[in-house]
Amino acid sequence: MRATAVHQVVPSLVRWDAIGNHSLQVQSVLRDMGMESDIYVNDVGPEYASKARPYDQYRPQPGAWLLYQASTGSRLASWFAQRPEPKLVNYHNVTPPQFFERWEPRLADEMADGRRQISKLAGSVRHGIAVSRYNEQELVDFGYRSTSTSPLMVDMSSFEHEPDPATSSWFDRLRQDGGADLLFHGRIVPNKAQHDLVKVLVAYRRLFDPNARLHLTGGASSGSYHFALRRFIGTQALWDAVDMAGSVSGQELTAYFRAADVYVSMSEHEGFGAPLLEAMHNGVPIVAYASSAVPETVGDAALLLPGKDPVLAAAAIHRVRTDPVLREELVASGRRRLAQLGLSNTRRSMREALTRALGEAG
């Protein structure tokens, strides 16, 4: 039966969440395609309450398909699996549990469940759309027979904030002591490997810039990893050099990006890596460990490191800091990459993927 409606099933729709915003863009693309499209959720933030409905209010209708936004383990997955409608999955990646096993066994179990859920859906889902080729390969490994890639749809205007004046003036005071400001934005979790950033800072300060600072923005999802990270920073006597800012507002984050000299990532697992786009948007050159989906997200707009050697990372940061031509080229490449990943392109890509999915599978 030809599809006349594609409704999305989204575990959680909250503000500032990249996947929530992506889901709203998917809805807009589907409606542009002439489809009826609503969003059914398990959890919804107050600011999006008018944009979504609780999943138990879903009513079947002829010609309707369901599209599941898969980014975490959720009770919605089993509900989705039981539905008789033709199904699609939009895969954002679920962090492999091994990153959490030693730190948060309970979370690791949840992640394993989440991946198992997505794997089990392979038999009943007609097409999987991944936000990166890295994720698409995982879908193939899970047993999905029909797959495609369409990048995360990020509205770059959501990065537009006036920098928080208090944070900016704090940076002004910091700079009076000299030294580079290195930034990483992401939750404090083992797979983001903030502890490796601390090692890089140790090497960078010892070899090139004794006054350098590291700023880590983002809340903690693993208490034990957060604790270990804080203790580790303490053993290196880096309390004054590492700023663990925690969750910050959009304005504060903009102030951090505007003040940063280099955005550094040692993350070992990214299904896409939206903060990399924010660094490009703010003209911050990127030095990143080339793991998971990071290389395809940044394209040529970063110095990609083949390993996690802190000395190599420190030397790369130093090069970016001291070579204005390279810095400009990285920033310019970032702007080009952002244009490629701009909404007009990613919406077109998603429309093509959905057209293919509905046509091929239908």
Next chain:
Amino acid sequence: MSEPAGAAFDHELVMAEIREEVARRRAAGDFPPSLERELDLAFDRYVPAGSVSSDFREAIRAADRAAYINVAVPTESQKPGVGEVKRVLRKAMAWYLNYLAQQTTAFATASVRAMRSLGERLELAEGQLADLTPALDDAADRPAVAPDLSPWNDLCLGLLPTRGRVLHAECGEGDLLRVLVEAGVDAYGVEPRGPLVDRAAAGGLEAWPDDPLAHLGAVADGYLAGLVLSGCVDRLALPRQRRLIELAAAKLAPGAPLVIIATDPQSWSTAVPALESDLAPGRPLHGSTWAHLLGRSRFDDLNVSDGADTAAVTARRSG
């Protein structure tokens, strides 16, 4: 979505220059490997007990460290006034926290004591078991002769990447290491036998006096872009050979190649000096046996190449 067409700068060239800078800094001793290892160990101290390695004593030490509950909550803050508020709260709640912490610490200390006692009994039992099967793997007891690996130079060059650090353990006098370095591989070696590692280092190679198992145990997970194992693979007893595979799987980055150059068991007595072969606690394994063990661990893309006296087993760490 297509990738950007053509890099605006030559990424390879810039990275090559950065690697040269790193090599210069390393050669000058500005950031010795021991410091990297200290950093790794400093962080590992806070990794939940028993998860970094299967070393029982280390797990007990970690449990012991964690058994003390510190009620002196850090009160520093970069925000004005917050530190003072924290200090007041800490002082106000000290009576309550101390009461709970004393009981928790007592329980944890008693538990660690019980585990330590259990560990001592286990160690005693293992010692008695070892006496039944005496092992001799002390570098001082082995002659300073390294096997000829030159038949496998091309295979290693074809497989090992020029990006990222590559380790050769044991590197002997560094013959293979030199071939790799001259081909642009960022390779270093470890070798437990002093005279050999001295000759390698005197030749300008980055070679460290270290036991392969101990060295691999201290390397950060996923750090290595490639690994060559030779020498040690022939001598170790089976449990340590398996431990070597476990460590290789942990320390190699996903997709990174592993090369094991193993002496053919049939030529063991002729290819290896009698003193070494007689005193070795273990015996070499056939290439196919290594492939079997690697296949049961986190390796794929397995291949066995047979030579005159040695076999090369190649594999890739699963992604």
